[in-house]
């Protein structure tokens with residue numbers, strides 16, 4: 547049977563433009579489709595002109611068309627950057643290479659601690675790092691960076707006022723906590739909270755960044771959904787303890803990012819509080835929340851396992867005094883967080899080379 551244009555369009559409608567977050571047919575990015583007897587030529591535009599982004603689109607088109615039409619069909623793809631006025635649909639934060647959300651589902655499992663240490667660890671490795679504390683329920687990042695009393699300033703540029711992030715330990719930080727008294731934050735619910743959060747991304751002068759980490763509030767509700775849809779995330783990291791209740795919520799966290807309307811790659815799961823180690827007996831490990839639960843969950847959900855962070859008193863103390871534990875060189879804590887930074891860097895590098903595929907069906 548000859549290949550029809552409607553079949554090709556139907557297949558292409560499963561490919562999501564990774565930065566604009568919609569499929570390439572809806573976005574009208576397919577410029578041309580030419581069909582011969584056993585070959586299909588497609589011309590697609592992408593928002594990010596970088597080579598890796600064009601390569602990913604090419605691979606995604608070939609992969610999806612050959613899967614639907616048969617491997618013997620020759621697929622020729624031309625990918626070009628968005629042209630003319632359409633180039634204006636460039637994403638938010640074009641100078642930020644990767645935006646990564648840190649989520650958990652369950653509260654209190656150590657999202658903010660992991661986020662703060664990843665941010666400082668990556669900055670120590672030479673990356674330009676930004677951190678958005680999106681926790682409207684209880685912003686804790688200002689304390690973890692010892693900037694709780696600071697107020698971000700604004701600057702005027704191109705006729706607009708921009709929020710200037712606060713800098714600490716080599717990381718540019720913005721928190722919803724800078725703009726509201728602790729009791730006020732509670733009243734920020736629903737659309738108002740989402741709007742305020744979006745301003746931290748869109749109305750701030752972030753400049754060029756290698757990575758922006760987003761510390762999400764606990765849960766998987768409406769605020770999460772609107773935020774993860776509004777921000778062009780490269781991926782998400784899920785934090786869990788090995789405890790069954792935390793793992794059940796981590797599963798929901800993975801499910802949120804796998805929703806077809808979200809479709810953000812889960813970069814991996816981190817097991818926090820994997821075991822307790824007393825400072826005086828660093829060889830001793832006590833699995834007080836259970837053992838290896840997050841690793842098994844990662845296997846089951848086919849998500850990479852990024853690493854384990856032990857429960858160490860100094861990690862809590864370091865957070866409380868605003869000097870993340872990764873700064874204490876030669877400790878168990880800094881070694882664990884540095885390994886995690888490396889694992890994340892590896893995953894992001896892999897992501898740049900993986901083809902974009904059709905939206906996965908939420909399996910969780």
Ligand SMILES: Nc1ncnc2c1ncn2[C@@H]1O[C@H](COP(=O)(O)OP(=O)(O)OP(=O)(O)O)[C@@H](O)[C@H]1O
Pocket residue numbers: 650652653654655656657658659660681684686763764818819855856857858859860861862863865866
């Ligand atoms: N690996 C660890 N070792 C010791 N203490 C830890 C560790 N991870 C987190 N903590 C402590 O546990 C508490 C909760 O951590 P944190 O605030 O990072 O969790 P969270 O998931 O961000 O919480 P919330 O859901 O309230 O945002 C903090 O007091 C923190 O210092």
Ligand SMILES: [Mg+2]
Pocket residue numbers: 657658659681684686761
């Ligand atoms: Mg937190």
